[in-house]
Amino acid sequence: MARNIIPIGPYHPLQEEPEFFRLHVDGETVVDMDIEIGYNHRAIEKISESKSYDQVTFLIERICGICSTSHPFAYTNAIDDLLGVQVPERALYIRTIIGELERIHSHLLWLGLAGHFLGYNTVWMWAWRYREPILDIFERISGNRNHYAMFKPGGVRRDLDEADFPWIKKTLKGLLPKFDMFKGAVMDDPVIRARTEGVGVLTKKDVHDYACVGPTARASGVAIDVRRDDPYAAYDRVDWKVITADGGGVFAKAVVRILELYESTNIVLQCLDKMPKGPIDLNIKDMPVGEGIGRHEAPRGEVFHYIMSDGGNSPARHKVRAPSYMNIFSNKKAVIGETVSDATIILAAVDPCYCCTERMAVVDCKTGKKLMDGQDLIRLSQEKTERLRNTRTIL
Amino acid sequence: MSLKLKALTKSIWVYHLSTGSCNNCDIEILDLLTPRFDVERFGIILVGSIRHADAILVTGALNLKTIPRVKAIYDQAPKPCVIIAIGACSCGQGIFAKGYNTPEPVDSLLPVNIYIPGCPPKPEAMILGIVKLIQKLRGKK
């Protein structure tokens, strides 16, 4: 069988981050795919071990610029878990507001890029234009359009000003008709439907097999959402629902994201109304020995952070698992069998974020064989335990 | 100032090169093209191929895996080519300076013409940076 390889990347006009796909095609059909990532690896987990707990929030914010609050969110959840403290109520509401505003801007960003991939540059321009008011809100709250630096262990860094609330509410409510417009543009447009419906389908089983998270899973009818399943911050104090769709294709993923725009706006508006007055920070001074885990439902799915403390000033171990790490492998399932022209939108449909995902493996250049991967490390660890056990018995 | 370089200032076509960034500078660059800032008004457009580019917008801290690729891309660029370093990461190495995977700053590999610091720089700052660059290339103060 004649097979051709289409390389995409590492620098390609379609992508804003460097990553490399190798599509094996037979005629028009994609028969196999390789993903090569690692162009964004910046040693964040290691650098984190040299920063103080407070500084780490600035570092992990820079894991990813699009969902720059989701990592601090999960990290502060992990620290709160480690300390076993209850963060002040007002801080919880502020965290929720920032988290949801970010979801709105991230979903709009995806919608724009997806439109761009499909050849609908108008959708791109619209979506990014209506993303600007959200960035304005961030700028008003935190002074920066992105990388808001709002989170800190035990609370938040800045308070929201009550005087801004009417303006924030007005801006958000002003966006709702625009969301309606997107909903109409995507759901009623026959061409977009034809390009996306039933394309790159992941079944429920695939989702379970590949352990997908976030909108990628919810679009296949799997209702998982950390915000509901393991409530944190103020998510259990407001009224909202988990959006799911059936179909599992690109269309379903777009629908889930568009409907989530409404839910997020709803959550922010409720939080602004319900937010109590009070302190915003616990002023944590000591870090006990221990470990903590924290999760957050980022725009792309569940982010997981693990912190191990040895009582010192910086984490002894910091482990990050970003949602794209789970989701991008499902591309392999979704792309194979589809045509080349659909491949880009399918690859984009999980809203991959490679800068979150980069991992390191030690590879022997001569043989190209991976010297260590997760399995090997587990094996090494098991062997070590075994050795120790043996020496014990000898002694 | 060579004539070629002077001609280049009329409408700068830029190529975007992310060398291992957090994405935010890249997003803000794309933001420049969307309706609020719309730099196409000034003849600045983003091109898909380095061979069409007058300027390279470099973002991110160089890492071991991207260094050879960045070199290859710079070699393919038609000269003269202006290098614009965007963001703290590519101006210095930002927060990633001490990492094991980020050995050298961008300006040790590429001849950077102008630095636009910020993490990320605001789109207005990027526009100002490009205006200053054009003035510099034209020999104005």
Ligand code: SF4
């Ligand atoms: S300068 Fe800041 S925003 Fe830009 S790539 Fe680096 S960390 Fe991200």
